[in-house]
Amino acid sequence: MTITKNIENTQSPRISVAPMMDWTTRDYRFFARLFNPNVILYTEMVSTGAIIHGDAKRHLEFNQEEHPIVLQLGGSNPQDLATCSKMAQDWGYDEVNLNVGCPSDRVQNNKIGACLMAEPDLVAECIAAMRHAVDIPVTVKHRIGIDDMHSYEEMLHFVDTVAKTGCNNFIVHARIALLQGLSPKENREVPPLRYEDVYRLKQDRPELIIEINGGIKTLAETQAHLQHVDGVMIGREAYHNPYLLAELGHFWNLPLPDRFEIMQQMMPYIAQRVAEGAPLSIITRHILGLFQNLPGARKWRQALSGGNAKTLKDVEVAIQNIQAAMQRTENYLQEHAVQP
Structure with a gap:
C-alpha cells in the first residue's frame, strides 16, 4: 500500500x-x-x-x-x-x-x-x-x-x-x-x-x-x-x-480491499501491541465493525468483545469462523439460485 x-x-x-x-x-x-x-x-x-x-x-x-x-x-x-x-x-x-x-x-x-x-x-x-x-x-x-x-x-x-x-x-x-x-x-x-x-x-x-x-x-x-x-x-x-x-x-480509483487481507495486515500489529503490554481487548474493540452487515458479523462481534478474546489464537479462530459463515451463505445462495 x-x-x-x-x-x-x-x-x-x-x-x-x-x-x-x-x-x-x-x-x-x-x-x-x-x-x-x-x-x-x-x-x-x-x-x-x-x-x-x-x-x-x-x-x-x-x-x-x-x-x-x-x-x-x-x-x-x-x-x-x-x-x-x-x-x-x-x-x-x-x-x-x-x-x-x-x-x-x-x-x-x-x-x-x-x-x-x-x-x-x-x-x-x-x-x-x-x-x-x-x-x-x-x-x-x-x-x-x-x-x-x-x-x-x-x-x-x-x-x-x-x-x-x-x-x-x-x-x-x-x-x-x-x-x-x-x-x-x-x-x-x-x-x-x-x-x-x-x-x-x-x-x-x-x-x-x-x-x-x-x-x-x-x-x-x-x-x-x-x-x-x-x-x-x-x-x-x-x-x-x-x-x-x-x-x-x-x-x-482505488480497488476495494478484501476484509480478510486487512485482518492479515492487522494481526502483526495486534501481536506487537500485545507484546508491548497492551490488553488485547483495547485493540479488538476497534475492529468489531469489520464485517458489518455480512453473514457472521454478530458472532464476530461477540467473539471479540467484552474480553471474550483472550489470546491471538482466539482472534484467529474468530476469523476462521466468519470465513466459514460467509462460505455457508454463499453455498446456500448458489444452491438455491433461480435457474434460467
Missing part, C-alpha cells in the same frame, strides 16, 4: 475521519489506514493542559503508517495552543486543528470546544498564535452555531473573523450545539442538520476550503455533498462500519 505522507499532497477531495473521544485512538487509526491510503485521520481531541502538564508522549505518539494525520487540540490560551502546535509539528503531524465544536460540560468549564463560538476574536487570537508557531496547516472545526447564536449570519461572522488570520480551512458540523440541557450524544442527534448553511458558506466564501460534517454515512451521500463543498468528514459510521473507508476509495 502506498501511503500519502503529507496532507498538502493528498489528492482532492478532502475526505477525513472525525476526531472521536475514546474511538480514534492510535490503534483504530492504524486499522482505518488499511482501508484507504488517502483518507485524512484525526486524533482524539487532546487538551493543551494534558500535553503541557501531562504525558506528552502518550498523547502525541502515533504510528508512521497513519499519515496523513491531524492532531486536534482543545484549548483557548493562545500561547499554550502555540506551544502544543509546535510540539505537533516537531512530532511529525501533518496538520493541527482547533476544536470549536465539542459541546460537553467538562470542556466548557475549561473554555474548550463549542462555547468558543461565542468568542470569535479569542479564537482568531488562538489561530494567529498557532499559525505563527508552525509551518504546517492550522484548521478549525466548529458548529454552525450555539444556543441563541444560531443564525447563518452569526456563523459567517465567526468564520470571517477567524479567516482574517490567514486560516483558510474550516470543517463545519452542520448542527448547532445546545450547551445547556443536551448531552454530547444528544447534541449529535437532536439539533436538526442544516447542510444548506454549510453549502451557503462555501458559495459566499469560495476562496475558503469548506468541509462538511454531520450524519454522513454512505459513499452516495459523500458524493452529493461534494457537489457543494470541498471536503467531507465522516464520523461514527467510519467506526461502526469501517469498510466505508474502502468504498470511499472510489474518489481515487
Whole structure:
C-alpha cells in the first residue's frame, strides 16, 4: 500500500475521519489506514493542559503508517495552543486543528470546544498564535452555531473573523450545539442538520476550503455533498462500519480491499501491541465493525468483545469462523439460485 505522507499532497477531495473521544485512538487509526491510503485521520481531541502538564508522549505518539494525520487540540490560551502546535509539528503531524465544536460540560468549564463560538476574536487570537508557531496547516472545526447564536449570519461572522488570520480551512458540523440541557450524544442527534448553511458558506466564501460534517454515512451521500463543498468528514459510521473507508476509495480509483487481507495486515500489529503490554481487548474493540452487515458479523462481534478474546489464537479462530459463515451463505445462495 502506498501511503500519502503529507496532507498538502493528498489528492482532492478532502475526505477525513472525525476526531472521536475514546474511538480514534492510535490503534483504530492504524486499522482505518488499511482501508484507504488517502483518507485524512484525526486524533482524539487532546487538551493543551494534558500535553503541557501531562504525558506528552502518550498523547502525541502515533504510528508512521497513519499519515496523513491531524492532531486536534482543545484549548483557548493562545500561547499554550502555540506551544502544543509546535510540539505537533516537531512530532511529525501533518496538520493541527482547533476544536470549536465539542459541546460537553467538562470542556466548557475549561473554555474548550463549542462555547468558543461565542468568542470569535479569542479564537482568531488562538489561530494567529498557532499559525505563527508552525509551518504546517492550522484548521478549525466548529458548529454552525450555539444556543441563541444560531443564525447563518452569526456563523459567517465567526468564520470571517477567524479567516482574517490567514486560516483558510474550516470543517463545519452542520448542527448547532445546545450547551445547556443536551448531552454530547444528544447534541449529535437532536439539533436538526442544516447542510444548506454549510453549502451557503462555501458559495459566499469560495476562496475558503469548506468541509462538511454531520450524519454522513454512505459513499452516495459523500458524493452529493461534494457537489457543494470541498471536503467531507465522516464520523461514527467510519467506526461502526469501517469498510466505508474502502468504498470511499472510489474518489481515487482505488480497488476495494478484501476484509480478510486487512485482518492479515492487522494481526502483526495486534501481536506487537500485545507484546508491548497492551490488553488485547483495547485493540479488538476497534475492529468489531469489520464485517458489518455480512453473514457472521454478530458472532464476530461477540467473539471479540467484552474480553471474550483472550489470546491471538482466539482472534484467529474468530476469523476462521466468519470465513466459514460467509462460505455457508454463499453455498446456500448458489444452491438455491433461480435457474434460467
